[in-house]
Amino acid sequence: MRLGAHxxxxxSVEPAALRRELGDTASAAEEAGLGWLSVMDHWxxxxxxxxxxxxxxxxxxxxxxxLAGRTETVQLGVLVTGVTYRYPGLLAKTVATLDVLSGxxxxxxxxxxxxxxxxAAFGVPFPPLKERFERLEETLQIARQMYDPAENGPYEGTHxxxxxxxxxxxxxxxxxxxxxxxxxxxxLRLVAQYADACNLFATSPDELTxxxxxxxxxxxxxxxxxxxxxxxxxxxxxxxxxxxxxxxVEKVRPLAGLxxxxxxxxxxxxxxxxxxxxxxxxxxxxxxxx
Numbered sequence: 001m002r003l004g005a006h007x008x009x010x011x012s013v014e015p016a017a018l019r020r021e022l023g024d025t026a027s028a029a030e031e032a033g034l035g036w037l038s039v040m041d042h043w044x045x046x047x048x049x050x051x052x053x054x055x056x057x058x059x060x061x062x063x064x065x066x067l068a069g070r071t072e073t074v075q076l077g078v079l080v081t082g083v084t085y086r087y088p089g090l091l092a093k094t095v096a097t098l099d100v101l102s103g104x105x106x107x108x109x110x111x112x113x114x115x116x117x118x119x120a121a122f123g124v125p126f127p128p129l130k131e132r133f134e135r136l137e138e139t140l141q142i143a144r145q146m147y148d149p150a151e152n153g154p155y156e157g158t159h160x161x162x163x164x165x166x167x168x169x170x171x172x173x174x175x176x177x178x179x180x181x182x183x184x185x186x187x188l189r190l191v192a193q194y195a196d197a198c199n200l201f202a203t204s205p206d207e208l209t210x211x212x213x214x215x216x217x218x219x220x221x222x223x224x225x226x227x228x229x230x231x232x233x234x235x236x237x238x239x240x241x242x243x244x245x246x247x248x249v250e251k252v253r254p255l256a257g258l259x260x261x262x263x264x265x266x267x268x269x270x271x272x273x274x275x276x277x278x279x280x281x282x283x284x285x286x287x288x289x290x
Contacts, residue, residue, distance in 0.1 A: 001256040001290045003283060004036025004264040005029055005276055006079055006234065007063075008046075010056040012271045018056075022063070024273035026070035032281035033288075036232070036262050037071070038079040038109070039063050044118045053117065061094050068102035076105050079199055079234075079264065080180035082113030083132055084124060088139035089162050092146040096171045104172035107197065108143055111180040112136050112187070133186050135159050140177065140194040147174045176230070184214045192218035197230035199264070205254040208233065212258060230261045237265040240279040249286050256290035263287065 005025075013021045029037055040046070045055035060078045068076055076098065081091065092108070099106035112132045113119075119126035127135070138157040145151050146167040155162040178197040181187040191198045192215060202208035212231070219226040233255060239248040252263050267275050 001252070001260060001287050002035030002262045003280060003287050004034055004038065004075075004232070004262050005272075005280060006038045006040075006264045006266050007272060008040045009051075009267050009269065009272075010058055011045075012269060015056065018058070019066075021272055022066060023070050025276055026067050026074075028273050028276040028281065029074055030071050032276060033284045034074055034276070034280070036075045036077070036264060037067055038077050038107075038264065039067075041078045041081040041085060041109075042115060042118060043122060044115070046115070047117070048115075061098065064098055064106075065101065068098060068105070071105075072103070074105065075107060075176075076102055077107030077176075077178060078109045080109035080111040080178065082115070083110060083136045083139050084113040084119065084126060088135075088142040088160055089146065089165065091139070092143045093167060095143075095175050096147070096167050096169070099171035099173070099175050100169055106171065106175045107178050108175040109178040109180060109199070110136065110139060110143075131159070133190075136179075137190060137194075140179070140190060143175075143177060144194065147171060178230075178232075182211050184211070188215045189218045189221075191215060191229060192224050192226075193222050195229060197232060197261075199232045199234065202233060205258065208255065208258055208260075227259075231259055232262040232264055233260055235263045235265055237263075237280070237283075240265070240283055241268060243279075243282070245283045245286055248283055249290070252287060253290055256287075 039060050041060040044053040045051040045057050047053050064076050095106050095108045116126050138160050142155055146165045152166040176196040179191045179195040180199040182201040200211050216226045
């Protein structure tokens with residue numbers, strides 16, 4: 001099993017120091033052997049997570065482009081882009097560019113979107129949930145078509161119509177498509193039908209077991225081998241903040257037994273590079289043994 005880092009806080013240094021802080025974090029992640037670096041796709045910090053909306057937040061793909069230039073091996077992605085934020089053809093092109101310039105390390109992370117305040121703030125339409133899921137499915141179809149070298153023709157959907165799906169240059173390796181969320185009726189069905197990876201929300205091994213059972217049922221319905229889908233989960237990693245690697249390993253051991261590929265850690269209110277270097281790095285090899 002691998003460890004990753006989800007860089008979703010930018011409040012530990014002044015804005016003028018963020019460039020260096022992120023560069024140092026990228027270097028620390030590579031030196032530690034992390035398998036994943038991600039950022040959120042939000043314009044405001046998340047009130048749902050207990051932070052003020054006014055806390056610093058960086059635009060996702062600009063940030064990933066910078067991280068791509070500072071790394072060589074770690075997988076890069078957004079966890080995850082809201083389907084309402086960008087036209088799907090342009091989003092697929094953006095991720096293809098990230099893949100080319102990172103040497104084939106991009107993930108296309110997508111979800112149904114939820115943060116209505118930031119939509120209203122910037123004048124971005126926020127349709128009802130049913131429509132957002134319809135748009136999510138069409139976006140997944142468009143991304144798969146744009147990354148297919150044999151297909152650059154039109155796409156006709158209910159919400160999106162593309163005269164061409166030309167994507168040149170093509171990604172170096174078709175970006176992994178990741179769907180975020182654990183909704184059992186819609187989200188996990190879309191994972192089964194379209195995704196190469198998922199990011200599941202689960203508060204315990206028992207809950208994760210249930211979500212994976214639901215996913216396997218959807219895979220059976222669509223004729224898909226669930227082993228083809230890389231499973232990732234978010235984790236607070238609180239024990240690592242006190243240096244208790246043993247306790248952390250025991251907490252994530254059941255996740256390895258359930259087939260989780262990557263445990264993605266969220267940073268505390270501390271400089272990001274120091275967190276990766278001092279708290280996360282000591283656990284990388286131990287977790288890899290699980």
